[in-house]
Amino acid sequence: MTSHSDVIDEARKATDTSPPLATLGGEKKRSIEQITLLLFITVPFLALVAAVPLAWGWGVSWLDVGLLVFFYYLGCHGITIGFHRYFTHGSFKAKRPLRIALAIMGSLAVEGPLVRWVADHRKHHKFSDAEGDPHSPWKYGETVPALLKGLWWAHIGWMFDEEQTSQEKYAPDLVKDPALRAISRQFVLWTALSLLLPALIGGLVTMSWWGAFTAFFWGSLVRVALLHHVTWSINSICHAVGKRPFKSRDRSGNVWWLAVLSCGESWHNLHHADPTSARHGVMRGQLDSSARFIRIFERLGWAYDVRWPSRSRIDSRRNDADGGSRRRKEAAEAA
Structure with missing residues (x-):
């Protein structure tokens, strides 16, 4: 029997003659898209491989390093604060100017259109490390060969599915928001801007084509490749190794040596134990620059209703063994 909602859906489909939106697909990737994706991955990666011998040959200026660091953390925080904690999980609410700024900042990381990124990550959380997860390293099993294959899949391979x-x-x-949908559809524009700005700045500062070239090499290609692999490591490494002090239904772990480069995202175990938390590094000594910036936005009045984790909320998510040892330590200190 056909329901009333089914009839409405069929009528809408029949009367909707507008062209499909580039970022609203859900069927299959076209070959041209896969080729473009391959170029976006391989070209910056080749630059990253060539970076050390080239630096040995003709050096790297402080301007190049400054551009690399600035644009790296601009895009990284756009992903971690914007695409991830805000758009995907709603860890806080943002006033519209901040909302738009975060969407653009995340787009400058060259990790794909906003709407697609968020959809993939929400699906990942729904099926984390189980069938249906777009990028679990445990996809092929738990033997060493299967895990190696799975790590490759979780790191890069899944994007070519x-x-x-x-x-x-x-x-x-996000689909219903015209401004965000437009930013998502303009991904090629933001990519071009992200790659050309360092070269433009380098050329203007040095007043030379060579300065523009080296700035493009370090501030664009090497920077994009480094950020890509750090972000992808959260999908692969942080779901294969790391400490797990909190209860989660998957194999997410904390990997400390990725914390600074990932802007706090590698404290991944707490994130999967409490996905809407605005802070991922909740234990002593766990650096989380994304949470710091969210706190600044909150104090400036740009962000509000921030989901900061309370001590009781954190303790309720601890593994029994870890929570028990902590309670014993606190009791001993109190005595």
């Missing part, structure tokens, strides 16, 4: 996450299903809130 023909099937796409339905963005209308997993990110309907």
